[in-house]
Amino acid sequence: xxxxxxxxxxxxxxxxxxxxxxxxxxxxxxxxxxxxxxxxxxxxxxxxxxxxxxxxxxxxxxxxxxxxxxxxxxxx
Numbered sequence: 001x002x003x004x005x006x007x008x009x010x011x012x013x014x015x016x017x018x019x020x021x022x023x024x025x026x027x028x029x030x031x032x033x034x035x036x037x038x039x040x041x042x043x044x045x046x047x048x049x050x051x052x053x054x055x056x057x058x059x060x061x062x063x064x065x066x067x068x069x070x071x072x073x074x075x076x
Contacts, residue, residue: 010047
C-alpha cells in the first residue's frame with residue numbers, strides 16, 4: 001500500500017497531466033514554459049517525484065493558474 005506522500009505525489013501528477021492535456025500542451029511545451037526539464041516534468045506527472053512549492057508555482061503559472069488553484073484542483 002502506498003504511503004500518504006506517494007498518494008499526494010500521484011494525485012498532483014495526475015492533476016498536472018490533466019490540466020496540460022486540457023490545454024493541448026506537450027510535456028516539452030509545458031516544461032519549457034515552466035523552466036524545468038521535460039524529464040523532471042514527466043517524473044512529476046507520473047507521481048515519481050514530488051515537486052517543490054517553487055516548481056508547483058512555476059508549473060501552475062505555465063498552465064495560466066496560481067499554485068493555490070492547481071493544489072485546489074488536486075484537492076490537496
